[in-house]
Each structure stands twice: as C-alpha cells, then as structure tokens.
Amino acid sequence: MAADPLPSSELFIEALRNPGALDESELDYWDQEPPYTYQPNSVEGDQYTINLVDVMHGRRLRQAHQQEDARIAGVEAGDTKGVRDGMQADLKAAARNWKRVRDAVHCECDGMECDCRESRMARHWMQWQARAVYYLHGDLKALTMGTHVFIDNILARRNW
Numbered sequence: 001m002a003a004d005p006l007p008s009s010e011l012f013i014e015a016l017r018n019p020g021a022l023d024e025s026e027l028d029y030w031d032q033e034p035p036y037t038y039q040p041n042s043v044e045g046d047q048y049t050i051n052l053v054d055v056m057h058g059r060r061l062r063q064a065h066q067q068e069d070a071r072i073a074g075v076e077a078g079d080t081k082g083v084r085d086g087m088q089a090d091l092k093a094a095a096r097n098w099k100r101v102r103d104a105v106h107c108e109c110d111g112m113e114c115d116c117r118e119s120r121m122a123r124h125w126m127q128w129q130a131r132a133v134y135y136l137h138g139d140l141k142a143l144t145m146g147t148h149v150f151i152d153n154i155l156a157r158r159n160w
C-alpha cells in the first residue's frame, strides 16, 4: 500500500503544484480521518470520485512536501533532536491511525472492499498513513547517517 504508485493526471499535478487553481473548499472534509458519511451536497457519480482521488493525492503529496521542508529547515537550523523526536511521534501516530482505520467500518453499504466513494476515500487515507510510516522509517534511518544523507534521501524521491 505504501508503495502504490501515485497518479500522473493533470488534476493531480494541478493539486500538487497550485492549490489556488482548484476549488478545494470541499476537500477539507476528506482531510479528516475516516469513517466518511454520504455527503448530500456533493456531486454524485463515479467520475467525480475518480477526480477526487487524484486531487486528494496531489493535495496530500503537497502537504507531505511541506512537512518534509519543515524538517529539512529544522535540521539545517541544528535542531536534529527536535526533528527526530517529531518524526518518531509522527511515525507512531501514522501506524496507529492505519490500524484504527483498517479495523473500522468504512461505509454503510458493503464494508472494506466496497467501491463507493466513502470506502475508496477511506482506503486513500490509509494509503497515505502507510506512505508516512514507510517514508518516515527511511528518513529516520537516513538521519542517523547525517544531515546531508537525510536531505538527499527526501529530495531524491521528488519526481514532481
């Protein structure tokens, strides 16, 4: 799950690069932890869900980059211990969140494997917790090898 590829659609890239270019007013809801409930005011239909998935991937990657940038700035400012402690706390939280959501009921229709928007977005959220665990683990290891290894490790995976 952590290594599942991200999309490469224009919507994804727009959401990643330029938050102002998309109407993100509805997206705050999907920032929250699942379970999600049916949103009566939202646009119906599969195409909207498909677009929502890509937009949220872009949004979550942008947020992840911001967190990483803050960690790099912290390390560059000499606060390696603070950055490490923060990352360890984030890693624990992400692992805990992943388990909690895995064991939760995701929608009112059919559970974990359901294809409805609520269930797909719950799996989306889980995917990003898994990504956080995976990358934080690698970044913490890199940090033990030095500041430059840490920074290079983060920047090397940025394809966008």
Ligand SMILES: [Zn+2]
Pocket: 106, 107, 108, 109, 110, 111, 114, 115, 116, 117, 118, 119
């Ligand atoms: Zn469902």
